[in-house]
Amino acid sequence: MISRRFFLSTALATLASGPAWANAPSYTPRPKARGASPYVAGAEGLETILGKAGLSGEVVCAVANANTGEALESVAGDKGLPPASVGKVLTALYALDTLGAGFRFQTRLLATGPLQGGVLKGDLVLAGGGDPTLTTDHLAELAAQMKGAGIQSVAGKLLVWEGMLPYVQSIDPDQPEQVGYSPAVSGIALNFNRVHFEWKRAGGAWAVTMDARTEKYRPDVFTSKMAIAxxxxxxxxxxxxxxxxxxxxxxxALGKGGSRWLPVRNPALYAGDVFQTMARAHGVALPNPKVISSLPQGSLVAQVQSAPLPQLLRDTLKYSNNLMAEMIGMTASLARGPRPTSLKDSGQRMTAWLAETYGLRNTRMVDHSGLGEESRVTANDLVRALIASEKTGALKPLLKPIYFHDAKGRPVKTHPVKVAAKTGTLNFVSGLGGFVTAPDGTELAFAIFTADMTARSKISRAERESPRGGRSWNTRAKTLQERLLERWGQVYGS
Incomplete structure (x- = not known):
C-alpha cells in the first residue's frame, strides 16, 4: 500500500512562568546595528543580528529555558503576526489533548438494506469519517472487502456522506484557484483532495489526463475535466x-509537456467517482454516486482506518499539509462540542482552548493550518505553549530537525546546535518555532515571526504563487532565523 509520504511530498495545562517571563524586555523591531558582538547576552547582540538582516517589515522573537520557563530574550514578544504553518504546532497540541494519541480516523461502507443472492436490496453508503489520509488504495481495499462480503450488485443508490465536517470550498479563498495547498475541505477527502493533471504532445495536439493516481493505481476521473484554451x-x-x-x-503555458496536482472542489463526488471505478475493477458495477447531507442507518460492510494520530501529526508538521491540519483540527472541535460551522468557527474554538489551557491571551486563529493571513500569534505565546508541552513530551518528537547551512547553502548536519521546529511560509511572511538544544545540552524554546504586511497587501491574487521579490525576502528571513538560533545556542548553552 502506498504511504502517505508519497502524496505529502508532492505538494505535499497553564504555563508555570516566573517573574522573569512576565517582565521580559521588549525592543523595537529591526533596530539599528551598533557593532556589538552577537554572542553576548542581552539587547546589544540582538541589535547586531537584526540590524544586518536587511529585512523589510517586522521581526518578533522570544526564547526561554524550556525546562525552567525562565525568559531569556524577547523582541516585541507580545506583537501578533501571522504564524503561517507554525500555527500547525498549536493544532497538534489541540488535537492530542482532545482526541488522544490512540485516535484513528475511520472510513466506512454501509448497507441500508439486506443482501439477497448477492444483491444489496438497498443503498450503499460511503461514509466519510474525516480521514485526511484516505487514498485511492484505501478505496480499492474497501471495494475488495465489499466483494468479500458477498455484494455482487446494488439495487439502490451509491451514496457518499461528507457531513461529519462542514464543507469548505477552499481553505483560503484568496489563493489562486489552481494551488494544490488550498483544496476543498469536508468530512471526506481523497488523495488530499487533489487530482493529477498530466499533458503530453500527441502529434500536433495535446493528450490530457486527469486521474486519482497512486503508485499502485491510476484511475481516470469524471468529476474533474480539463480543456486546453x-x-x-x-x-x-x-x-x-x-x-x-x-x-x-x-x-x-504547456511547453513540451508536464504534470501537476490540482485541487478538488467537490471531494465527495470525487471519492464516489473513484470508489465506483475500484468497485468495477472487482466486478461490481455501481450507479453514479450521489452526495447526501444526512447519514442513514445501515449495517457495516467494510471499513479502513488511518494510522494513529501522532503519526498523522508528524506528517502534518513535516510536510506542512494544510488539509491534514484543517481536518484534524475540526475533528478535535467536533469532539469537544457541536459540529463546527466553518474553519473560522473551529479556529475560534481552538483559540479559546489555547487561552484556557496555556494562557495564550494574544493569539487568535482563524483556521488550523495557518494559511489564513488573519491569524495572529505572538512569540511569547508560542514559547509559553512550547514550554508547557514539555510536561508530556508529546510534541517535540513530532517536530522535524532544522539544519543550519554553510556558505554554499548546504545543510550542516554536524552543527553543535540542534534544532527541532516547525517552519511557516507565506508570501512575505516567515516563521519558525520549536526547540533548540545547545552544545552543553541546555534546551531552549523559541519563536521567530517575520512579516512585511505592506508588501503582502500589494500582491494580486494571480501573483500569489510566485510574487516578485518574495523568494529573496524569504531567503533573508531564513538567514536571520539561523543567525538567531546560532546566537541563542552559543550564548545560553555554554
Missing part, C-alpha cells in the same frame, strides 16, 4: 458545473 494568460481557469470541476489551461 488558445491563450497565454491566465494559465488556469476554473468553473464548478453541477458538481464537476471544469478546468481550462492556456496552450501557451
Amino acid at each position: 488558445t491563450r497565454d494568460l491566465p494559465v488556469y481557469g476554473y468553473q464548478d458545473k453541477g458538481g464537476v470541476d471544469h478546468w481550462t489551461v492556456a496552450s501557451g
Whole structure:
C-alpha cells in the first residue's frame, strides 16, 4: 500500500512562568546595528543580528529555558503576526489533548438494506469519517472487502456522506484557484483532495489526463475535466458545473509537456467517482454516486482506518499539509462540542482552548493550518505553549530537525546546535518555532515571526504563487532565523 509520504511530498495545562517571563524586555523591531558582538547576552547582540538582516517589515522573537520557563530574550514578544504553518504546532497540541494519541480516523461502507443472492436490496453508503489520509488504495481495499462480503450488485443508490465536517470550498479563498495547498475541505477527502493533471504532445495536439493516481493505481476521473484554451494568460481557469470541476489551461503555458496536482472542489463526488471505478475493477458495477447531507442507518460492510494520530501529526508538521491540519483540527472541535460551522468557527474554538489551557491571551486563529493571513500569534505565546508541552513530551518528537547551512547553502548536519521546529511560509511572511538544544545540552524554546504586511497587501491574487521579490525576502528571513538560533545556542548553552 502506498504511504502517505508519497502524496505529502508532492505538494505535499497553564504555563508555570516566573517573574522573569512576565517582565521580559521588549525592543523595537529591526533596530539599528551598533557593532556589538552577537554572542553576548542581552539587547546589544540582538541589535547586531537584526540590524544586518536587511529585512523589510517586522521581526518578533522570544526564547526561554524550556525546562525552567525562565525568559531569556524577547523582541516585541507580545506583537501578533501571522504564524503561517507554525500555527500547525498549536493544532497538534489541540488535537492530542482532545482526541488522544490512540485516535484513528475511520472510513466506512454501509448497507441500508439486506443482501439477497448477492444483491444489496438497498443503498450503499460511503461514509466519510474525516480521514485526511484516505487514498485511492484505501478505496480499492474497501471495494475488495465489499466483494468479500458477498455484494455482487446494488439495487439502490451509491451514496457518499461528507457531513461529519462542514464543507469548505477552499481553505483560503484568496489563493489562486489552481494551488494544490488550498483544496476543498469536508468530512471526506481523497488523495488530499487533489487530482493529477498530466499533458503530453500527441502529434500536433495535446493528450490530457486527469486521474486519482497512486503508485499502485491510476484511475481516470469524471468529476474533474480539463480543456486546453488558445491563450497565454491566465494559465488556469476554473468553473464548478453541477458538481464537476471544469478546468481550462492556456496552450501557451504547456511547453513540451508536464504534470501537476490540482485541487478538488467537490471531494465527495470525487471519492464516489473513484470508489465506483475500484468497485468495477472487482466486478461490481455501481450507479453514479450521489452526495447526501444526512447519514442513514445501515449495517457495516467494510471499513479502513488511518494510522494513529501522532503519526498523522508528524506528517502534518513535516510536510506542512494544510488539509491534514484543517481536518484534524475540526475533528478535535467536533469532539469537544457541536459540529463546527466553518474553519473560522473551529479556529475560534481552538483559540479559546489555547487561552484556557496555556494562557495564550494574544493569539487568535482563524483556521488550523495557518494559511489564513488573519491569524495572529505572538512569540511569547508560542514559547509559553512550547514550554508547557514539555510536561508530556508529546510534541517535540513530532517536530522535524532544522539544519543550519554553510556558505554554499548546504545543510550542516554536524552543527553543535540542534534544532527541532516547525517552519511557516507565506508570501512575505516567515516563521519558525520549536526547540533548540545547545552544545552543553541546555534546551531552549523559541519563536521567530517575520512579516512585511505592506508588501503582502500589494500582491494580486494571480501573483500569489510566485510574487516578485518574495523568494529573496524569504531567503533573508531564513538567514536571520539561523543567525538567531546560532546566537541563542552559543550564548545560553555554554
